[in-house]
Amino acid sequence: MKVSVIGYLIGEGFRNVFKNLKSTLACLSIMCATMIIFGVFFAVLENINHAVEQVEKSQGMEVFITKGTSKERMDQIGEEIRDIEGVNSARFKSEEDAKNQLKQKFGENQHLIDSVTILRPSYVVTFSDLSQSREIENKAWKIEDVANITSSQDTVNKLLRVANGIRLVSIVILVLLIAISIFIISNTIKLTVHARRKEISIMKYVGATNSFIRWPFIVEGIIIGVTAGLISILIVGGLYNLVTGKLMDTALSSMIGISLLEFRDMFALIISVYSILGIGIGVLGSTISMRKYLEV
Numbered sequence: 700m701k702v703s704v705i706g707y708l709i710g711e712g713f714r715n716v717f718k719n720l721k722s723t724l725a726c727l728s729i730m731c732a733t734m735i736i737f738g739v740f741f742a743v744l745e746n747i748n749h750a751v752e753q754v755e756k757s758q759g760m761e762v763f764i765t766k767g768t769s770k771e772r773m774d775q776i777g778e779e780i781r782d783i784e785g786v787n788s789a790r791f792k793s794e795e796d797a798k799n800q801l802k803q804k805f806g807e808n809q810h811l812i813d814s815v816t817i818l819r820p821s822y823v824v825t826f827s828d829l830s831q832s833r834e835i836e837n838k839a840w841k842i843e844d845v846a847n848i849t850s851s852q853d854t855v856n857k858l859l860r861v862a863n864g865i866r867l868v869s870i871v872i873l874v875l876l877i878a879i880s881i882f883i884i885s886n887t888i889k890l891t892v893h894a895r896r897k898e899i900s901i902m903k904y905v906g907a908t909n910s911f912i913r914w915p916f917i918v919e920g921i922i923i924g925v926t927a928g929l930i931s932i933l934i935v936g937g938l939y940n941l942v943t944g945k946l947m948d949t950a951l952s953s954m955i956g957i958s959l960l961e962f963r964d965m966f967a968l969i970i971s972v973y974s975i976l977g978i979g980i981g982v983l984g985s986t987i988s989m990r991k992y993l994e995v
Contacts, residue, residue, distance in 0.1 A: 712918025785831035924981030
């Protein structure tokens with residue numbers, strides 16, 4: 700295809716946007732509304748996944764060391780634990796730390812703990828990947844001078860089921876939103892195509908190919924899609940910063956100990972998704988809306 704022809708088709712696409720301003724604005728409004736809903740839901744899901752990841756990282760196991768093990772050997776055990784794939788952190792807890800922790804739980808009766816001598820030093824281990832928890836525990840058991848291991852495997856399994864459920868629901872709903880967007884946009888663009896059906900018939904009569912007729916509408920769809928994406932990301936970003944700012948100022952956020960993602964943390968991902976979504980929906984919507992008027 701010649702450069703002059705490509706320039707003409709792109710120019711026609713831009714002219715179509717302004718020539719059919721009412722249809723363009725209607726299409727743009729519907730697409731913005733759909734993409735804003737998509738963006739809000741996407742941001743919520745990203746924060747849910749982020750929260751699950753934070754909770755995942757707080758889960759783990761406690762590796763108890765044989766009583767009487769030397770300080771050098773205990774340090775070495777810590778390094779061996781940290782070298783296991785899937786371990787996020789391994790924090791040393793001395794016998795004194797364990798005793799103080801028990802005293803806090805016993806409150807007024809903490810004097811009962813003073814005579815306890817069966818406490819062992821340990822490493823509190825958290826995971827970077829919960830799915831590897833069983834494998835990590837098995838490897839930890841093979842380390843010399845490890846006396847016992849306690850883990851929250853039941854909690855880990857429940858968290859994994861919750862995380863997988865959230866991701867599955869996320870995929871289903873996002874796919875449904877994309878399908879609805881394509882349906883709405885294709886039907887909106889179809890109104891524009893219908894209004895120009897005589898022009899299309901004349902172009903076909905004088906020998907224009909289907910591709911030549913179709914491309915200005917595809918360019919029009921891309922322009923509307925990208926514009927809707929830019930408007931939507933500004934609105935979603937503003938709303939997100941406003942809402943999260945209010946939430947982070949409440950006492951609830953400090954009580955639950957879970958932070959929210961900042962919009963800039965998601966910006967690169969959201970702008971990529973919106974670009975693909977805007978261009979994809981614009982192209983698909985335009986192509987589908989032309990099928991009735993062209994032989995494909």
